[in-house]
Amino acid sequence: MRKLLTLILLAAALTVKAQDIPQVANILGRHITSLNGTWHYIVDVQEEGYYDYRMKPMRNGFFINAKPQRPEDLIEYDFDKADTMQIPGDWNTQDQRLFFYEGTVWLKRSFEFHPEAGRRTLLYFGAVNYDAHVYVNGQKAGHHQGGFTPFNYDVTDLLKDGENQVIVKVDNKRHPEDVPTQIFDWWNYGGITRDVLLVSVAPTYVENYKLQLASLEGRLLQFSAKLNKAEAGHAITLRIPELKIVKKLTTNNDGSATISMKAKPQLWTPENPKLYKVEIQLGDETISDEIGFRTIETRGKQILLNGEPIFLKGISIHEEKPNGGGRANSTDDAHTLLSWAKELGCNYVRLAHYPHNEYAVREAERMGILVWSEIPVYWTIAWTNPATYANAERQLDDMIARDQNRANVIIWSIANETPHSAERDTFLGKLAKHARQLDPTRLISMAMEVTGASNYHNILHDNMSDLVDVVSFNQYIGWYRDVNDASKMTWEIPYDKPVIISEFGGGAKYGLHGPKNQRWTEEFQENLYRENCAMLDKIDGLAGTTPWILKDFRSPRRVLTGIQDYYNRKGVFSDKGEKKLAFYVLRDWYATK
Ligand code: GCB
Numbered sequence: 234m235r236k237l238l239t240l241i242l243l244a245a246a247l248t249v250k251a252q253d254i255p256q257v258a259n260i261l262g263r264h265i266t267s268l269n270g271t272w273h274y275i276v277d278v279q280e281e282g283y284y285d286y287r288m289k290p291m292r293n294g295f296f297i298n299a300k301p302q303r304p305e306d307l308i309e310y311d312f313d314k315a316d317t318m319q320i321p322g323d324w325n326t327q328d329q330r331l332f333f334y335e336g337t338v339w340l341k342r343s344f345e346f347h348p349e350a351g352r353r354t355l356l357y358f359g360a361v362n363y364d365a366h367v368y369v370n371g372q373k374a375g376h377h378q379g380g381f382t383p384f385n386y387d388v389t390d391l392l393k394d395g396e397n398q399v400i401v402k403v404d405n406k407r408h409p410e411d412v413p414t415q416i417f418d419w420w421n422y423g424g425i426t427r428d429v430l431l432v433s434v435a436p437t438y439v440e441n442y443k444l445q446l447a448s449l450e451g452r453l454l455q456f457s458a459k460l461n462k463a464e465a466g467h468a469i470t471l472r473i474p475e476l477k478i479v480k481k482l483t484t485n486n487d488g489s490a491t492i493s494m495k496a497k498p499q500l501w502t503p504e505n506p507k508l509y510k511v512e513i514q515l516g517d518e519t520i521s522d523e524i525g526f527r528t529i530e531t532r533g534k535q536i537l538l539n540g541e542p543i544f545l546k547g548i549s550i551h552e553e554k555p556n557g558g559g560r561a562n563s564t565d566d567a568h569t570l571l572s573w574a575k576e577l578g579c580n581y582v583r584l585a586h587y588p589h590n591e592y593a594v595r596e597a598e599r600m601g602i603l604v605w606s607e608i609p610v611y612w613t614i615a616w617t618n619p620a621t622y623a624n625a626e627r628q629l630d631d632m633i634a635r636d637q638n639r640a641n642v643i644i645w646s647i648a649n650e651t652p653h654s655a656e657r658d659t660f661l662g663k664l665a666k667h668a669r670q671l672d673p674t675r676l677i678s679m680a681m682e683v684t685g686a687s688n689y690h691n692i693l694h695d696n697m698s699d700l701v702d703v704v705s706f707n708q709y710i711g712w713y714r715d716v717n718d719a720s721k722m723t724w725e726i727p728y729d730k731p732v733i734i735s736e737f738g739g740g741a742k743y744g745l746h747g748p749k750n751q752r753w754t755e756e757f758q759e760n761l762y763r764e765n766c767a768m769l770d771k772i773d774g775l776a777g778t779t780p781w782i783l784k785d786f787r788s789p790r791r792v793l794t795g796i797q798d799y800y801n802r803k804g805v806f807s808d809k810g811e812k813k814l815a816f817y818v819l820r821d822w823y824a825t826k
Pocket of ligand 1: 586
C-alpha cells in the first residue's frame with residue numbers, strides 16, 4: 234500500500250503542468266516564433282478522439298498522437314497521413330466538405346524547438362472558434378472557450394529539445410449558453426482562425442501596460458505597467474524617443490508601477506494619425522509599440538475627440554476576407570476593407586459583432602479610422618447562467634487587455650439587440666460597470682432597439698441608457714418595414730447623450746436592376762439609403778452612423794436561392810468588392826457631414 238502511495242506521489246510530481254496565464258499584451262512586439270502554416274487535420278464528427286464509447290473523456294485520445302509500435306497494433310487515426318490546411322484559417326473555406334460543418338476537428342503541427350536556459354515559453358493563440366483543448370506533446374496545456382479573443386499558456390515544462398507537437402481539438406458547435414448563443418446572423422467559421430505563436434519571455438516579464446493622454450490641459454501622459462508576478466523592486470524604463478522621454482519606474486508589491494508626465498505630443502486624429510515609437514524595458518528585454526495620443530469624451534449630445542466635436546462617419550464591417558469570404562486575419566485584408574470604407578468618406582468603423590483581429594485594429598489606427606469594438610453578446614443570451622456571464626466578462630477583459638493602447642478605439646460595446654427583461658438588465662448592468670472599471674478612459678455603448686409608441690413615433694426607452702455614454706440603436710426602416718414610412722418618422726430619445734445609429738440598411742444583389750420598389754435591386758437599396766439619410770438628419774443629437782454593412786457577408790440564415798445564396802446582401806459593396814448604387818448615396822451624404 235505504502236509502495237503504491239509512493240508511486241502515485243512520484244507520478245504526480247513527474248506530471249508536468251502547463252499554466253493558464255493572463256493574456257500577454259502586444260504579442261507582436263515580443264520574441265515570437267510563428268507556428269502558422271501547414272497543419273494536419275482530422276474531422277471527428279462523433280468526437281471519438283476524445284470520448285470513449287460510454288461518452289467518458291479518454292486518457293489516450295487523439296491528443297497522444299499514438300503510432301503503432303508492433304504490426305498487430307490497432308490505431309485508427311494518423312495525423313501524418315491526414316489532409317492539411319493553412320493556419321490561421323477557417324476550415325469552412327479550405328475543404329468543401331466542411332462548408333456547413335459545425336463540430337470537432339483535430340489539428341496538429343510538429344515543430345523544432347530548443348529550450349534556452351533561463352527563459353519561459355508561452356503558446357499563444359490569436360483566436361480559435363469556438364472551444365479549444367490544447368495539447369503539447371500529449372499533455373494538456375489548457376482549455377478555452379470564445380472564438381474571437383487571444384489566450385496563452387506557459388508551456389515551458391511541456392516542451393522538449395528537438396521535435397515537438399501541438400494538437401488542438403477545436404469544436405464550433407453552437408450551444409444556448411455560449412457567447413454568442415445558438416443563433417446569429419454570420420457564418421460560424423470554425424478553426425484556428427488567428428496566429429499561433431511561441432513566445433519567449435524572461436521568467437519575470439511585463440504582462441501588460443497602458444500609455445495614454447490623461448488630459449488635454451497640460452498634456453499629461455499617464456503610464457502604467459504590470460508584471461506577470463506580484464514582485465516589488467523591478468526597474469522598468471519607459472522611452473518615447475521622439476518626445477525625449479526616458480522615465481524609470483520601480484514596481485510595487487503587486488508588481489505594478491505607474492507614472493504621470495508632462496509632454497506635448499502631436500494629437501492622433503483621423504487627418505493626422507500620428508503614432509509615437511514607445512519602448513518599455515525590463516532588464517535586458519525591450520518591448521516596442523507604436524502609440525497615439527488623444528482624448529475622447531462626451532458633452533451633452535456631442536462626442537468630442539481632442540476636445541472638438543466630431544461626427545462619426547462610419548460603416549459596419551464583419552471580419553471576412555474582401556474577395557471571396559472566409560475569415561480575414563491580415564494587414565492586407567484589413568487594408569483593403571478599410572480602404573473601401575475610406576472611399577465612402579468614413580472616419581470610423583463598427584467592427585461587428587465580436588473583437589476583430591489585432592492586425593485590423595492596428596491598420597485602422599495607422600489609416601486614421603476610429604473604431605467601435607464589441608463582444609458577441611448578441612440577441613438571446615442565457616442571461617441567468619453564471620457561466621455565460623463569466624464567459625462574456627472574460628471576452629470583454631481580453632478585448633480590452635489587447636487593444637487598450639490603441640488610440641483609434643474609442644467605444645467598447647457590450648451587446649447587440651438584446652431583448653428587454655430584468656435578467657438582461659442585471660447581466661448587462663454588471664458588464665457595463667465592469668467595462669467602466671477596467672477602462673474609464675473610453676466610451677461605453679451597446680446597440681439597442683427602439684420601441685414604437687405609435688406607428689410613426691419611435692421611442693428609445695432602455696434601462697441600460699443610464700449606464701452607457703453613447704446611446705446607440707439599430708433600425709431597419711425601408712427593409713423590415715415600408716420605406717415610405719421614413720419621411721413620416723419622429724424620434725424621441727429622452728437622454729442627454731450623443732446618439733449613434735449603429736445599423737440601418739437593406740439588401741441588394743449586385744448587378745440586379747429594376748424599379749426602386751423592387752426588392753433586391755440596387756435601386757431599391759439606393760432609394761432606401763436616400764430616404765434613411767434624410768430621415769436620420771432629423772434626429773436630435775445624431776453623432777454618428779454605421780450603416781449595415783460594408784460588404785455582403787456569409788450567413789446561414791440567408792437562404793433565398795439566386796439572390797442570397799447564403800450571403801447577407803446588405804453590403805454597399807458585393808462580396809467581390811463591386812460598388813452598388815447605395816455606395817454613392819452614402820458617400821455623398823458623408824461628404825456633407
Ligand atoms: C441586425 C443585426 C445584424 C444583422 C442585421 C440584418 O440587426 O444586428 O447582425 O445581420 O440586423 O441584416 O438583419
